[in-house]
Amino acid sequence: ETGVTQTPRHLVMGMTNKKSLKCEQHLGHNAMYWYKQSAKKPLELMFVYSLEERVENNSVPSRFSPECPNSSHLFLHLHTLQPEDSALYLCASSQGPGQGTDTQYFGPGTRLTVL
Amino acid sequence: QKEVEQNSGPLSVPEGAIASLNCTYSDRGSQSFFWYRQYSGKSPELIMFIYSNGDKEDGRFTAQLNKASQYVSLLIRDSQPSDSATYLCAVGYSGGGADGLTFGKGTHLIIQP
Numbered sequence: 001e002t003g004v005t006q007t008p009r010h011l012v013m014g015m016t017n018k019k020s021l022k023c024e025q026h027l028g029h030n031a032m033y034w035y036k037q038s039a040k041k042p043l044e045l046m047f048v049y050s051l052e053e054r055v056e057n058n059s060v061p062s063r064f065s066p067e068c069p070n071s072s073h074l075f076l077h078l079h080t081l082q083p084e085d086s087a088l089y090l091c092a093s094s095q096g097p098g099q100g101t102d103t104q105y106f107g108p109g110t111r112l113t114v115l
Numbered sequence: 116q117k118e119v120e121q122n123s124g125p126l127s128v129p130e131g132a133i134a135s136l137n138c139t140y141s142d143r144g145s146q147s148f149f150w151y152r153q154y155s156g157k158s159p160e161l162i163m164f165i166y167s168n169g170d171k172e173d174g175r176f177t178a179q180l181n182k183a184s185q186y187v188s189l190l191i192r193d194s195q196p197s198d199s200a201t202y203l204c205a206v207g208y209s210g211g212g213a214d215g216l217t218f219g220k221g222t223h224l225i226i227q228p
Contacts, residue, residue: 030213031213033215035215040220041220042119042203042217042218042219042220042221043159043203043205043216043218045215045216045217048213048214048215049213050213055213056215058215088158090158090159094213096213097213102147102207102209102213102214102216103147103149103161103164104149104161104216105161106151106158106159106160107158108157108158109157109158
């Protein structure tokens with residue numbers, strides 16, 4: 001386990017449900033990320049937050065809504081998902097701007113199944 | 116379109132031998148390069164990063180970068196069964212700051228006892 005935690009670890013939801021994924025980093029980092037990992041596809045970047053500002057939204061459907069209330073916490077709010085959204089959702093953090101490295105450390109992930 | 120290419124494998128290597136994993140990338144402006152290891156059902160774990168041309172060694176692992184050829188490799192010496200995993204190559208573009216990484220699909224490595 002790293003200094004990045006994610007809850008829940010597993011989530012099953014129907015297409016009409018609303019749920020949220022939570023990520024917390026204990027590394028003193030200033031940048032946080034959401035990635036999606038589907039079977040047989042590379043990790044796909046979804047969102048990037050730097051100093052609590054969203055700096056990248058990688059053409060993600062609006063049924064995924066991120067929130068970053070402070071530099072330690074990141075949420076991904078989910079609503080009206082589709083079965084093809086079933087995947088492993090990974091949170092990562094890095095030191096952030098001006099810190100000389102963009103090495104990212106991943107949390108354990110949330111395995112999401114949409115029925 | 117930024118792309119990172121890896122041979123998906125599986126790559127089968129006898130225990131004790133050297134495993135060689137390769138990766139190519141499309142964007143010449145890329146500045147940072149990472150190797151992650153991912154066990155089945157787990158999240159990616161950082162193995163090494165490299166920013167400059169040449170070799171970088173850390174224990175049994177050596178990362179090699181050739182920016183002119185847009186090529187990154189990872190060598191694992193004295194391969195152990197516990198090295199069996201999927202190895203992900205990732206590329207960053209800012210060399211620092213907040214920058215999403217572009218990942219390859221990964222190479223599945225099997226170390227045969």
